[in-house]
Amino acid sequence: MVEYIEIMTQYKEILSRQLIGNSVQDWLIAIACFLGAYIALHIFRRVVIGKITKIAKRTSFKADDAIIQMLEGISGLFYFTASLFIASRFVSFSEIIEKVIYGLFVVVIVYEVIRILERVILFFVVMFWMGDRNESEKEHMSHILQVIIKIALWTIGAILVLSNLGFDVTSLVASLGVGGIAIALAVQNILGDMFSSFSIYFDQPFRVGDFIVVGDHMGTVKKIGLKTTRIEALQGEEIVISNAELTSSRVRNFKQMQKRRIPFVVGVTYDTPKNKLEKIPAIVKSIIDPVENAELDRVHLKEFGDSSINFEIVFYALTGDYAEYMNTRQEINLGLVGEFEKEGIEFAFPTQTLHVVKD
Numbered sequence: 001m002v003e004y005i006e007i008m009t010q011y012k013e014i015l016s017r018q019l020i021g022n023s024v025q026d027w028l029i030a031i032a033c034f035l036g037a038y039i040a041l042h043i044f045r046r047v048v049i050g051k052i053t054k055i056a057k058r059t060s061f062k063a064d065d066a067i068i069q070m071l072e073g074i075s076g077l078f079y080f081t082a083s084l085f086i087a088s089r090f091v092s093f094s095e096i097i098e099k100v101i102y103g104l105f106v107v108v109i110v111y112e113v114i115r116i117l118e119r120v121i122l123f124f125v126v127m128f129w130m131g132d133r134n135e136s137e138k139e140h141m142s143h144i145l146q147v148i149i150k151i152a153l154w155t156i157g158a159i160l161v162l163s164n165l166g167f168d169v170t171s172l173v174a175s176l177g178v179g180g181i182a183i184a185l186a187v188q189n190i191l192g193d194m195f196s197s198f199s200i201y202f203d204q205p206f207r208v209g210d211f212i213v214v215g216d217h218m219g220t221v222k223k224i225g226l227k228t229t230r231i232e233a234l235q236g237e238e239i240v241i242s243n244a245e246l247t248s249s250r251v252r253n254f255k256q257m258q259k260r261r262i263p264f265v266v267g268v269t270y271d272t273p274k275n276k277l278e279k280i281p282a283i284v285k286s287i288i289d290p291v292e293n294a295e296l297d298r299v300h301l302k303e304f305g306d307s308s309i310n311f312e313i314v315f316y317a318l319t320g321d322y323a324e325y326m327n328t329r330q331e332i333n334l335g336l337v338g339e340f341e342k343e344g345i346e347f348a349f350p351t352q353t354l355h356v357v358k359d
Contacts, residue, residue: 267308308348
């Protein structure tokens with residue numbers, strides 16, 4: 001019994017000894033808390049997140065998969081720092097060390113929160129704003145948005161860290177505001193093109209592959225960049241137009257056209273008999289009706305020209321593709337030539353009759 005009392009006395013003496021400003025007992029409690037918190041967080045990471053992951057894989061909802069990826073993406077540095085911060089509450093340090101531990105904890109927390117926010121914002125932007133775009137468009141715009149989101153979040157994060165560490169950020173924020181205005185004024189053209197690129201992307205007046213006409217320029221859109229849009233002209237050259245100019249101009253997008261109205265005139269000679277003139281509307285109808293991408297509107301004898309009797313034909317080309325429209329037009333023209341030959345109807349050409357009067 002005496003030996004037991006002596007051992008306990010020695011044990012209490014050891015626990016009450018001071019080590020770097022704290023008793024050995026306080027240090028043991030802090031170490032136990034650190035290990036317990038660190039193990040508990042890792043169990044949460046492996047067991048709880050693992051079970052949630054299995055559940056998420058059985059669902060078709062994409063948001064839960066993104067949340068799981070965000071939780072799995074939390075680094076081991078966060079678990080270590082959080083455990084260290086919890087353990088530090090059970091011991092006392094000098095003011096400098098306390099600030100260092102608190103500062104480390106704040107920096108790690110802000111770092112992890114910013115990484116999670118980056119993924120969350122980008123995920124919902126891609127999911128809801130860019131859901132119907134093709135992969136190349138998504139990749140291009142995601143890269144641009146990622147850069148902008150990172151700059152914004154890390155700027156806010158740096159200000160939060162400095163503020164929590166006791167620095168006066170009022171003057172810093174004011175300086176950033178003045179500096180931002182100065183930079184914006186210096187690069188206003190570039191910023192205008194950047195915002196115009198977002199307007200083009202989200203409003204979609206045209207997309208890559210569309211045939212557009214802008215002022216005196218026309219061609220197929222090849223690339224929509226951050227500052228400029230590149231168009232391949234019909235002659236083959238590349239036309240580079242600033243995005244700000246595109247958003248402030250009238251753009252004609254032929255790719256979005258469902259059908260186009262095509263009027264044209266066919267002239268026949270004046271010696272064409274009346275009975276054959278009366279057949280022409282029926283001949284035109286028999287040619288256009290079977291054509292896949294054409295819809296006849298009307299055929300009328302329009303006028304008596306200087307050297308021909310003119311029929312006006314109006315039809316709709318049921319395609320927005322220019323090459324397909326030309327194929328349709330060619331099929332109709334060749335059909336008219338063939339049927340007019342069968343009926344003995346001659347196309348007119350410009351002629352002049354000279355009357356000579358002798359005295």
